Amino acid sequence: MSDDSDSEIPDLVAADLKKVPITIITGFLGAGKTTLLNYVLTEQHGKKIAVILNEFGEGDSVEKSMSIGQEGALYEEWLELRNGCLCCSVKDNGVKAIENLMSKRGKFDYILLETTGLADPGPIASIFWLDEELCSDIYLDGIVVMVDAKYCKKHLHETKEDGSINESQRQIALADVIIINKTDLVNEDELSSLRQEIRSTNSFAKLHETQQSKVDLSSILDINAYGGQGPASMENLFGQRGYSKTDVHVIDKSVTTTTVEVKGSVNKACLDDFLQQLLWEKNVNNSEGNPMEVLRLKGVVALDDVDRRTVVQAVHELYDMQFTTPWGEDLKKGTVVFIGRNLDHAVLKQQLESCLVSR
Ligand SMILES: Nc1nc2c(ncn2[C@@H]2O[C@H](COP(=O)(O)OP(=O)(O)OP(=O)(O)O)[C@@H](O)[C@H]2O)c(=O)[nH]1
Numbered sequence: 001m002s003d004d005s006d007s008e009i010p011d012l013v014a015a016d017l018k019k020v021p022i023t024i025i026t027g028f029l030g031a032g033k034t035t036l037l038n039y040v041l042t043e044q045h046g047k048k049i050a051v052i053l054n055e056f057g058e059g060d061s062v063e064k065s066m067s068i069g070q071e072g073a074l075y076e077e078w079l080e081l082r083n084g085c086l087c088c089s090v091k092d093n094g095v096k097a098i099e100n101l102m103s104k105r106g107k108f109d110y111i112l113l114e115t116t117g118l119a120d121p122g123p124i125a126s127i128f129w130l131d132e133e134l135c136s137d138i139y140l141d142g143i144v145v146m147v148d149a150k151y152c153k154k155h156l157h158e159t160k161e162d163g164s165i166n167e168s169q170r171q172i173a174l175a176d177v178i179i180i181n182k183t184d185l186v187n188e189d190e191l192s193s194l195r196q197e198i199r200s201t202n203s204f205a206k207l208h209e210t211q212q213s214k215v216d217l218s219s220i221l222d223i224n225a226y227g228g229q230g231p232a233s234m235e236n237l238f239g240q241r242g243y244s245k246t247d248v249h250v251i252d253k254s255v256t257t258t259t260v261e262v263k264g265s266v267n268k269a270c271l272d273d274f275l276q277q278l279l280w281e282k283n284v285n286n287s288e289g290n291p292m293e294v295l296r297l298k299g300v301v302a303l304d305d306v307d308r309r310t311v312v313q314a315v316h317e318l319y320d321m322q323f324t325t326p327w328g329e330d331l332k333k334g335t336v337v338f339i340g341r342n343l344d345h346a347v348l349k350q351q352l353e354s355c356l357v358s359r
Pocket residue numbers: 027028029030031032033034035036054116117146181182183184185210211212213
């Protein structure tokens with residue numbers, strides 16, 4: 001556009017228009033999240049990252065901070081560091097802090113957020129994933145979970161008094177990337193048994209192993225796990241080398257991954273209904289009569305009235321569909337990954353198949 005006023009507009013404005021990715025770093029107490037963020041803040045990596053440390057999302061503070069215009073102390077103060085990063089520590093009101101951060105646009109091009117070790121990343125992820133207000137500025141790139149090589153197994157096996165899924169399992173279920181940190185504290189046997197256990201909980205997350213949380217930043221940033229395309233997107237995951245399907249025919253009381261494939265196109269209304277019964281009503285039972293508890297769901301399906309691949313994702317109750325690349329000559333099919341508890345592969349398959357439309 002040729003408009004004289006253009007020359008008046010500083011470069012910042014152009015940068016302003018780009019959405020900023022946010023990566024959530026979660027993981028159990030003491031696993032090495034802050035170590036990772038300190039590493040990001042001090043290394044020369046040429047990226048301008050805004051880092052938000054700790055204590056965000058504790059208890060119901062998420063709800064609290066979402067009510068806009070509410071009075072409340074803001075603890076944040078943004079520090080600009082020598083390597084170009086911005087840093088801030090927030091005790092509460094995390095969403096508000098991020099809104100304030102957005103007024104510093106142009107000074108950073110990425111946000112990393114550390115949650116408390118006890119946090120279930122679900123509610124926080126949901127805010128950044130589908131919140132309309134925030135989403136016009138930022139988008140959720142992925143969830144990175146740090147686990148402690150020495151204590152992770154113990155945490156995974158802890159049982160909650162009310163029988164609900166423990167935090168460690170929840171975190172691993174929602175992870176797009178899992179970093180097994182503190183590998184110096186375990187031997188190869190312990191490490192491989194932990195690896196196996198994590199894999200059986202979440203077969204899809206990318207696994208990395210580190211000491212002092214020193215991970216290649218490219219493996220945690222810009223993975224686009226919630227978008228249609230990108231390194232951790234559905235299309236790439238399903239084409240991924242080394243990906244082995246876990247056909248769970250045994251109903252498992254722990255959190256596991258199961259993958260269901262159907263050949264053909266499904267009806268959207270039927271799929272919506274199935275997802276709502278499963279995720280909202282929680283009344284899709286396994287063959288033992290217990291409701292399946294799904295924490296995370298992702299997949300690519302063919303809808304009968306859409307020519308493009310449809311990426312379907314859910315985090316807890318929230319789900320979303322996005323249309324991506326055209327099917328072209330490819331045989332239409334659906335692949336959906338469920339991560340949760342009490343999953344019954346046969347029932348899930350039968351439910352999806354009941355939505356198939358014959359052509
Ligand atoms: N042995 C060993 N210790 C590590 C490693 N990485 C981090 N630590 C130490 O583990 C302790 C906890 O690390 P943090 O980075 O504070 O962990 P965190 O996940 O942020 O902890 P919380 O915020 O309390 O949940 C610190 O004393 C670190 O120095 C590692 O690879 N090996």
